[in-house]
Amino acid sequence: MKDDTKTPPVRTHQGDFHWDGVEVLKYKQEGSAPFKDVTRQVLFGDAAFPAQLRYFAVAPGGWTTLERHEHVHAVMVIRGAGRCIIGDKSYDLKLHDLVNVPPLTWHQFHAAPEKPLGFLCMVPTERDRPQLPMQEDLVKLGQILET
Amino acid sequence: MKDDTKTPPVRTHQGDFHWDGVEVLKYKQEGSAPFKDVTRQVLFGDAAFPAQLRYFAVAPGGWTTLERHEHVHAVMVIRGAGRCIIGDKSYDLKLHDLVNVPPLTWHQFHAAPEKPLGFLCMVPTERDRPQLPMQEDLVKLGQILET
Numbered sequence: 001m002k003d004d005t006k007t008p009p010v011r012t013h014q015g016d017f018h019w020d021g022v023e024v025l026k027y028k029q030e031g032s033a034p035f036k037d038v039t040r041q042v043l044f045g046d047a048a049f050p051a052q053l054r055y056f057a058v059a060p061g062g063w064t065t066l067e068r069h070e071h072v073h074a075v076m077v078i079r080g081a082g083r084c085i086i087g088d089k090s091y092d093l094k095l096h097d098l099v100n101v102p103p104l105t106w107h108q109f110h111a112a113p114e115k116p117l118g119f120l121c122m123v124p125t126e127r128d129r130p131q132l133p134m135q136e137d138l139v140k141l142g143q144i145l146e147t
Numbered sequence: 148m149k150d151d152t153k154t155p156p157v158r159t160h161q162g163d164f165h166w167d168g169v170e171v172l173k174y175k176q177e178g179s180a181p182f183k184d185v186t187r188q189v190l191f192g193d194a195a196f197p198a199q200l201r202y203f204a205v206a207p208g209g210w211t212t213l214e215r216h217e218h219v220h221a222v223m224v225i226r227g228a229g230r231c232i233i234g235d236k237s238y239d240l241k242l243h244d245l246v247n248v249p250p251l252t253w254h255q256f257h258a259a260p261e262k263p264l265g266f267l268c269m270v271p272t273e274r275d276r277p278q279l280p281m282q283e284d285l286v287k288l289g290q291i292l293e294t
Binding site: 007008009010011012013017019022043044046049050051053072074076077078084086087089091093094095096097098099100101102120122124125 | 154155156157158159160164166169190191193196197198200219221223224225231233234236238240241242243244245246247248249267269271272
């Protein structure tokens with residue numbers, strides 16, 4: 001995990017949602033779970049801090065992994081538009097909307113077909129690993145995913 | 148402290164940096180410390196979560212209290228422009244810049260004269276109270292504050 005003791009006081013936004021000294025990372029290892037056109041940047045990831053703030057960029061038409069976990073997501077959209085699935089509902093998302101993903105709740109973020117979706121996501125530094133849906137979960141969720 | 152178990156999954160941005168169900172609060176009690184034209188909104192403040200995400204709005208020409216504390220601030224500008232004092236330096240701030248305030252470091256945020264400054268600030272849920280500067284600290288900081 002990143003050591004933020006060397007993080008400078010101000011890291012400038014270089015434009016286009018890239019920052020001084022912030023690396024653009026793979027969202028997940030390829031093949032570990034289904035997703036499309038997502039990157040991850042850890043904006044604040046000090047191991048001594050109890051939470052992390054990450055920035056996720058979903059390209060137009062892309063989507064994050066459908067997953068759930070014990071830990072909570074606290075999200076703010078800071079770019080573009082799209083929608084999210086939280087539990088058994090789908091919600092439209094636009095700039096600066098807030099999303100609260102409760103524990104063990106299926107969730108997925110989709111960029112709009114012609115707009116990216118960029119969002120901040122605050123998570124606890126110590127957190128459980130995501131669970132992927134089984135076939136029976138997908139059947140239950142099918143109606144939402146098809147909309 | 149707020150109980151987020153009743154927080155809906157999506158809280159819509161109503162425009163102008165106000166959100167569904169998010170109250171605009173006083174920055175601090177009047178007279179508790181010097182500041183000018185600042186409000187506070189707790190976007191994510193669940194007592195069970197290890198960190199909080201707040202939004203601070205500083206009106207044009209306004210400024211936050213000059214203070215320091217053991218806990219770290221992780222900040223992103225999401226509106227307008229201004230500058231911040233961190234330790235013994237002053238930094239210009241613009242949209243989406245990141246600010247990291249280390250432990251026990253004097254800091255203050257100033258909006259530009261003709262632009263507001265709005266920023267997100269992530270802090271640990273359990274944190275120490277801010278310390279205000281003594282006369283000797285102000286003398287040391289004087290040169291920075293006058294710039």
